[in-house]
Amino acid sequence: MRRLTLVFSVLVLALAALATPALAGGWAVTTFDDMPGQIVSGKEYALGYTIRQHGATAINVDKTEIVAVAVSGRTLSFPGKSDGAVGHYVATVFFPAGGTYTWKVTQGGFAAQDLGRLRVLAATGTTSDDNKVASDKTAADKAAADKALPADKAAAAEKAAASDKAAAAEKAAVASKATTAEKAAGGNGAIAAPASAPTTQGGDPLRSALPFAAAAATAMFIWRLVTMVRTSRRATA
Numbered sequence: 001m002r003r004l005t006l007v008f009s010v011l012v013l014a015l016a017a018l019a020t021p022a023l024a025g026g027w028a029v030t031t032f033d034d035m036p037g038q039i040v041s042g043k044e045y046a047l048g049y050t051i052r053q054h055g056a057t058a059i060n061v062d063k064t065e066i067v068a069v070a071v072s073g074r075t076l077s078f079p080g081k082s083d084g085a086v087g088h089y090v091a092t093v094f095f096p097a098g099g100t101y102t103w104k105v106t107q108g109g110f111a112a113q114d115l116g117r118l119r120v121l122a123a124t125g126t127t128s129d130d131n132k133v134a135s136d137k138t139a140a141d142k143a144a145a146d147k148a149l150p151a152d153k154a155a156a157a158e159k160a161a162a163s164d165k166a167a168a169a170e171k172a173a174v175a176s177k178a179t180t181a182e183k184a185a186g187g188n189g190a191i192a193a194p195a196s197a198p199t200t201q202g203g204d205p206l207r208s209a210l211p212f213a214a215a216a217a218t219a220m221f222i223w224r225l226v227t228m229v230r231t232s233r234r235a236t237a
Contacts, residue, residue, distance in 0.1 A: 028110035029055040041098040042123040048083065048090045051107050058087030061108025066091045068103040068118065080105075098122025 033048035047066065053059045064080040080089035095101070101118045 026053060026110065027055075028053050028059070028061075028107045028113070030105045030107060030113045038121055039093075039095065039118065040121045040123050041095045044092055044094045046090055046092050048088065049080070049105065050085070051087045051089070051110075053110075058085065060086055061110070063108055064089055064091075064106050066093060066103060066105050067112075068093070068095070068101040070097070070099055070101050072099075076101075095120045 028051050030049050030051050033050075035047070036045055039045060050058055051061055051064065060082065066078045066080065068076045068078075070076070076093075076095065078091040078093045080091040082088070083090040098120045099122070101120060103115045103118050104112045105115060106112045
């Protein structure tokens with residue numbers, strides 16, 4: 001009985017090991033059947049791929065999907081459906097906008113496989129996610145600039161007002177200083193002296209003596225005239 005129980009337990013463990021991949025310490029690799037030369041937004045593409053444990057044995061997993069993340073942060077998920085052979089799946093992908101995407105494929109309990117970067121062309125008349133991000137950034141920058149414009153205008157106006165006020169104060173100070181100087185000059189009765197005075201002729205002694213000689217001659221003439229008048233009166237008397 002014990003032997004039957006032991007055999008039964010071993011058999012159950014063996015079946016469980018065959019039914020479920022040994023994921024502890026395991027890894028898997030996904031290979032695509034083929035890839036289109038280019039992927040354009042707005043179109044559907046059926047991508048077939050096979051998951052192989054340790055890169056060798058094709059295995060079925062409980063869930064697999066292709067996940068793509070746009071530059072804008074938008075995440076797209078495309079589930080893989082079992083198709084034909086063991087470990088083979090098909091996922092129908094659809095990109096609504098062109099741009100650069102990072103993508104990967106999940107492999108059930110195994111670590112997801114990174115597929116690098118994918119460039120999706122924008123269909124005619126559509127906008128790529130890259131352009132949308134650039135447009136959003138431009139709009140945000142413009143909004144910030146518009147918001148800062150009134151502040152710049154206010155700062156310029158304030159600066160101009162301060163400059164005008166300083167100029168007016170300086171002009172008032174100059175006028176006040178001039179008025180004070182004029183009042184000080186008027187109160188002291190000072191008269192400004194001419195820049196140059198006429199030169200005197202005192203350097204010639206003869207010319208200086210002529211007025212005195214003329215005055216003396218005039219005095220002697222008058223005295224002589226008076227004496228003659230007196231003598232004439234006496235003789236008549």
